[in-house]
Each structure stands twice: as C-alpha cells, then as structure tokens.
Amino acid sequence: MAPAIIETNGLTRSYGDICALKPLDLQVPEGEWLSVMGHSGSGKSTFMNLVGGLDRPTAGSLKVGGEDLLMLSEDGLARFRREFVGIIFQQHHLVPYLTAVENVMLAQYFHSVPDEAEARSALERVGLGHRLKNRPGELSGGEQQRVCIARAIINSPKLLLGDEPTGNLDHKSTVMVMELLKELRAEERFTVIMVTHNQEVATWGDRTIYLDDGVLVREERMRS
C-alpha cells in the first residue's frame, strides 16, 4: 500500500455542545480517490474543511502530506492551502467580477506568479478554451464548475477536495465533470476526496466511507 497522505488520530471537531465530528481515525493512501457519504448534518463538510486546512480540529491529530496542521499558524495554513490543496465547492464560488481566465490566474497569483498562457491551457484542458474571457455570470453551472476545477489544479496540488462538486448539476454535466476529474487524476496523480450524496458519483472512487452523526460507521471498497 502507498504511504498515507492523510493520517488522523482521534480527529474531533465540536461546536460547543454539538460534536460535528467524533474522534476519527483514518488513513488515506497517496493517490487514492476517497468518496465521503452520509446524510445531511453527518459531518462530511466538517471533515473536509479540516483536511483542507480551512478549519481547525478541537482535539486529535491531523497530518496531511507529512505536515502537522495543528502546528501551523493562520498564514501557515494559507500557504498549505495554496501549495498543497485544490478545492472545489458545491456553489461555484468564483470571483464574480473576474473573467474565467482571471479567476484561474488568481490562484496562481496567491501561489506564486500569474501566468496567463498556463491559465489558458488549464481552461482548454477542461474544455473551456472558447469561454476564457467570460465572467462567471455568463457561464452555465457545469461550465462554472469546470472553471473551478481548472483553478483547483492550476498549482498542481497533491490533494484535490470536492465538497459536492456535482450537487447542483444535472446527470449529463455530472458525468462530464467526473470524467474530467478522472482524466486529470490519471495525468497529475493527485489524491481525491469527494463528498457526495449521490451513490453513483461515489462509485467513481476507490473507496467510500459513510459518516453518521459525526461517526465513521461503514467503509466500502469499490471493485477496481
């Protein structure tokens, strides 16, 4: 088995009395595609945000890519996010006043230096070579999600996180986005963690874990 890129021990996140994530021990080997399922409020996003360095655990240990996230300062977490993680949200979350290519360049800008040619070719890879200069409001939901994917992969992250990236898409667009992610993973060899409500989407992964009320209740390996 490949070495673990994510390693949690007793990882916990509570909000006052509410324990959104109960002590969780989990290992994710490098290169794995992990699907996370569970009903609403079961702690999927909570888990995701912790792994992506957007949130801090209240107890336990969390190592991602050899980095102990508990030891990082706020700016250290920001650096971790831009260098290590690509994130795709359910709502598209693009900057509304920037064009598609500028939205991709924004991630480059925070990471190092913006490179328009590179940003353009990333958009071409997700099939949006013809919509470079459009603003998010002028793109369909599926197109916006593909801009997000281009932005997420632009800095060659080791870890790609998707919190219901296809939650707002119809079947056809969903398949298109999933195929795209699969292709990109084949080339870039990043690890994928994908939260989803959709059983079919989950089957694109190597393994699925099920959360219930903040507890990992079941896990299932897909036949390869």
Place this chain on the structure above:
Amino acid sequence: MLFRILKNSFLKRPKSVFLVFLSIAMGAAVATAFLGIAGEVSHKMALELRSYGANILLEPSAVEGGGFLREEDLPNIKTVFWKYNITGFTPYLFGVAEFSAGDKKERGVVSGTWFNKELAVPGEETTVQGIKVIAPWWDVQGDWPAAADEAIVGAALARRLKIGVGSEVATTARGRTQRFRVSGIVTTGGYEEEQLFAPLVTVQELLQQQGKVSRVLVSALTVPMDDFGKKDPATMSKDEYEKWYCTAYVTAVAKNVEEVMAGSRAKPIWQIASAEGALLNKLNSVMLFLTILALGASATAVSTSLMASMAERSPEIALMKAVGADRFQISAIFIGETLIISVAGGVVGYLLGDQLAEIISRTVFNSTISSPLWLFPTAIISAFVVAIAGSVAPLRRALLVEPVRVLKG
C-alpha cells in the same frame, strides 16, 4: 494581476468606490483649503488687528532734541528697511489752550495732527497717512476736517461746551486765538474725547511751534515676540543682531524707525503687540484643530463606506482565503484599492480645496491668494492619512473573515 483585480473590482462597484473617493476628496479639499488660507488668514488678521491701534510710540528722547521731533523727518519713516511692514503713522503736536464757545469756557488740550494726508516721498509710492489710517475705529459724527480752520471735537468736551457740528470754537494759547469751525464730533471711548483735533499746520502756528511734533504713533505689522526677540540687542553678537534686525519683531521695527527720526526714542506699545501675537497663535491652533477634525470626519466616512462594502465582499474574501491568500496578500488588495482611490481623491481634493481657499479668501478678505507649493503634497498626504485611518477597521474585519463560515457547502 493585482492591477487587474483592482481594476475589475473598481468597475464592479462604482458606487461604493465613488463614495470612498468622495469622502477622501472632501477631507483633502478641506485640509487644503484650511491650510491654504491659514497663512493668509494670519496675515489678514494681523492687518485687521493692526487697525485697532498703533503699536509703536515715537517720543523725543530726554537727552537731545529739546522736547520735540521734526516734522520734516516724517517722510523718512516710509523709506526704512521695514517700510512695507509699516501700515501707517500719524504725528501729534499737543498744547494746552483755552476753549470758548458761546458763554462756555474751558482749559483743555489742543492736538494738531494729520487726518488723511497724502504723503509724497521721492522714490516711493505716494501714500495716505494720518488718524483715518491708523485709527479707523474713530467714530466721527459729521465730517473729518477738510480745511485748515476746521476741527473735530471729542464728544465729552463738546458736551461740556454745548457745541455741535457747525458750531465755532475759539481756541486761545500763548496770547493768540484761532477760531475753528467744528466739522465733526468724535467718539473713541478713550482720552481723545477730551481733546480738540485740528490740522497740524494750524496748531503749529497757534502754538508757535512751526515744523515741530510732540510724538508720532506708528502702526506696523510685526511677528509675535519669542525668546530671541526679547533679548537685548546691545548684548548680541553681530550675526545675532543682524538676524534680530531682519525679523519683524516690534522692537526691531521700532529701532528701525527711531534711527530715521532725529532725537527720537521709539517704544513698543506692548499690550497690543503681545495680545496680537497670542491671538494669532490661537487662531492658527483653531485652524489646525478644525483641519484635523475634518480629516477625522472623512476618515470616519471612508471607514463606514468600506465597512458597508465589506459585508458584500465577504464571500469574495473568503474565497481568496480558501484558495490560499494569506493575510498579507488580502491586505495588499484592500490597501492597494484604498491607496489608488486616495491618490485620485487627493488630486481632486487639492484642486477643489484650492478653489475653496480662493473663494473664502475672496468673500471673507476680499483678496486673492496664491497657494504655496507645499500644499499639493500636503493634500496627497492628508488623503493617504484619511485612507489608511479609514481602512484600519474594515481591513481588520476582512482579515477576520472565516472561509468555512462564508462558503458553506
């Protein structure tokens, strides 16, 4: 890239950008206008204050001169080093006389002086000198004397002699009598109300003191006394003396005038001189205080409008943070935005403020001003200060945005 972000973010929110721009421009305009006229105001106030009395008294020195100054020396006052600081002067010749009008008789002081005399000095511009110039607050009922045998009479004296405008007063001194027609009655609130004022030549003849004057009152623009100004010139080194002489202290101007009037001693009239200096200092403090207040108000306005747009922008900030922007990068965007707006606001504020200063100067002081060079950088810097001060709270709020809370997915 930063430039693209800023450009697009401006285009996207023209209203809130305009509000911030307006607040900064207003602040810079007020600062420019106030600071621009502050110097002018001091100068003009000094002139106005000057009109409330003379500040240098020239008297015959006890040692030489035999009790009088020479009228022929008077034009020299307009040729001294500080001639442009001297706004006016007037000579007096005093004598005791017996006034009689109708059946009333009284001993009193007759005063020969200039009322508004045109003084031509070779090589200098012709000026008007006299009481009208240095004591414009004299309230004359009737007219100022226009002929050699006309006089104005102090209100108290006139009451006792029961005379009014048009009456005649016989004035007797040293056995000679001069009849004056009363052209006006003067109220000053001071000792002048006890005297009779007539043209200098007439009184000189009456008193048999041709070409002589007893004292001269000089009105000069001076700078407030400071510690250096208070030093005794006699103890100064050559350099110090030069510096002292070239600073318009009331003592320096007095010394300057004294030198051209043979046998004279010049004394500053301290009470007025120091009150003036203190008043001008206070005035400048008030202007500065108002400027700071205005800048504070516009910083508050900047803060408020940035705060308001911050609420609308928190998704965008959260997103930037989520894709890895650290606090420094977020700050750079926001400070960059406000600095660009503040440069524009500073330039526009400067132009507006300059006009404003001009208008104020024209309506209040009836004159034009030329704005000093340092005013432009001052306007830009005050715009920066307003922008930075107004950004502190909104920026703190931007840095506190938590991506997880805003980007609920």
